[in-house]
Amino acid sequence: MPLNVLKDIRKVYAGLNANEIRGAAFHDLKVGLMAESETDYQEMERFLAPPELDSQARHEALRAIHRVDGTPRNRFDFVLCAADVPLPANGYRFDPADAESTAKTIVAGHYHLELPIARNFPLFRRAVADQIVHRVSRENALFALVTALPNVLPSIIDLPWAVGEFATDTAFLTMNQVRMALLMAAVHGKSVGYAEQKAQIAAIVAGAFGWRALARELVGKIPLGGGLIPKAAVAFAGTFVVGLGLEKINRTGTGLSQIEKREAYARAFAHGKEAVAELAPAVAKRA
Numbered sequence: 001m002p003l004n005v006l007k008d009i010r011k012v013y014a015g016l017n018a019n020e021i022r023g024a025a026f027h028d029l030k031v032g033l034m035a036e037s038e039t040d041y042q043e044m045e046r047f048l049a050p051p052e053l054d055s056q057a058r059h060e061a062l063r064a065i066h067r068v069d070g071t072p073r074n075r076f077d078f079v080l081c082a083a084d085v086p087l088p089a090n091g092y093r094f095d096p097a098d099a100e101s102t103a104k105t106i107v108a109g110h111y112h113l114e115l116p117i118a119r120n121f122p123l124f125r126r127a128v129a130d131q132i133v134h135r136v137s138r139e140n141a142l143f144a145l146v147t148a149l150p151n152v153l154p155s156i157i158d159l160p161w162a163v164g165e166f167a168t169d170t171a172f173l174t175m176n177q178v179r180m181a182l183l184m185a186a187v188h189g190k191s192v193g194y195a196e197q198k199a200q201i202a203a204i205v206a207g208a209f210g211w212r213a214l215a216r217e218l219v220g221k222i223p224l225g226g227g228l229i230p231k232a233a234v235a236f237a238g239t240f241v242v243g244l245g246l247e248k249i250n251r252t253g254t255g256l257s258q259i260e261k262r263e264a265y266a267r268a269f270a271h272g273k274e275a276v277a278e279l280a281p282a283v284a285k286r287a
Contacts, residue, residue, distance in 0.1 A: 016175065016178065016179055016182070018182055018192050018193045018194060021115070021179075021182050021183060021186050021192050022192040022193075024115045024116070024186070025115040025118075025119045025186040025187075025192070026116065026119070027113065027115070027116040028064075028116075029064040029077055029113065029116040029117065029120050030064060030066060030075065030076050030077055031048065031064050031065050031066065031076055031077060031078060031079070031080060032066055032067075032068040032075070032076035032078070032079035032080070033045070033065060033066065033067050033068060033079070033080050033081075034068045034079055034080070034081045034082065034085045034088070034091070035067075035081070035082035035084075035085060036082065036084050036085060037082075040082035040083075040084075041067060041082075043082075043094075043096055044080050044082065044094050045065060047080075047094065047096070047099055047102075047123065048061055048064075048065055048080070048120075048121050048123075049062045049065065049121075050122075050123065053122060057122060057189070060119075060120055061120050061121055061122075064120045064121075076090070077090075077110065078090050078091070078092060078106060078109070078110060078113075079091040079092065080092055080094050080102075080106075081093055081094060082094060083095075092105060092106050092109075099123065100127070103121075103123060103124045103126075103127045104127045104130075107124060107127040107128050108131065111131070114128045114131060114132070114187075115128070115183070115186050118186075118187040118188070118189075119187070119189050122189075125187055125188060126247075126251075128187050129184060129187050129188075129243075129247040129251075130247075132180060132183050132184065132187065132243065133180070133239075133240060133243030133244065133246075133247065134240075136176055136177070136179070136180045136183075136239055136243060137235075137236045137237075137239040137240040137243065137268070137272070137275075138236065138275055138279075139176060140172075140173045140176055140177075140235040140236060140239045141232040141235045141236035141239075141272060141275055141276050141279065142232075142279055143172055143173065143176075143235065144173070144231055144232040144234075144235035145232045145276065145279060145280060173235055173238075173239065174204060174205060176239070177204045177239055177243075178201050178204055178205075180239070180242065180243055180246060181197045181200045181201055181204060181246055182197060184243070184246040184247060184250050185197055185250060187250070188250040188251060190250060200246060200249065204242060230273070232272070232276040233269055233273045233276050234269070234272070236268065236271070236272030236275055236276065237265050237268035237269040237271075237272045238265075240264070240265075240268035240271070240272070241256070241261055241265050241268055244256060244260075244264050245261070
């Protein structure tokens with residue numbers, strides 16, 4: 001591994017704070033429930049704390065749930081409401097026929113609470129994991145574009161670390177995937193730390209240079225800078241596939257098969273090209 005990459009990896013390890021991720025996951029979440037009937041209250045409680053959960057997980061979920069007595073005001077992180085109840089501020093309609101959409105809507109509106117929401121309510125974990133995978137993949141695609149246009153000021157780009165601090169894009173992209181490994185462990189209620197995720201981190205680092213070589217090959221085959229979008233799309237797709245693998249191994253104990261990886265990469269590369277095509281004009285204007 002090149003010396004400059006090793007230096008960058010050490011730098012990012014210093015910036016990555018597993019304790020901060022762990023602490024965010026244990027935010028004391030407070031969720032209000034509003035309904036007119038006992039039946040509706042029980043249905044929402046079963047949604048947030050299903051009876052099939054183990055006793056400890058269900059206790060944690062129920063501890064975060066509070067039936068609202070009167071006006072919710074600002075006491076709750078969000079409020080789940082039955083169909084016949086007017087929505088308060090920060091209120092969300094509970095649709096028992098489409099619980100998945102309810103979870104996605106709540107997660108999308110509470111980026112800063114995604115970790116404690118996932119830790120407390122297991123049925124929200126897939127929605128949170130999907131949000132993290134898409135966000136980190138987009139960050140890495142954006143970084144690949146920015147590093148190809150050196151006149152872009154790092155301060156205008158919303159990334160976890162300043163672009164100018166890293167000599168290699170490989171180190172940044174890899175360590176952002178490592179950050180995703182820590183986040184995904186927190187999402188699934190697991191212990192978070194470099195030792196705890198060492199196997200996943202080792203796999204991420206081992207695969208980093210394969211993605212780098214593929215990106216360089218694509219750029220080299222397309223003249224006059226036309227390879228910038230494929231290069232960034234590789235950053236998006238590679239990160240996306242890593243994220244899917246992290247989600248699956250935390251959820252089931254096994255990662256993606258080679259067939260699943262190939263199929264996921266093909267889909268992700270197509271999505272990555274679309275995402276990068278949207279990002280590129282705004283980045284180019286800053287150059």
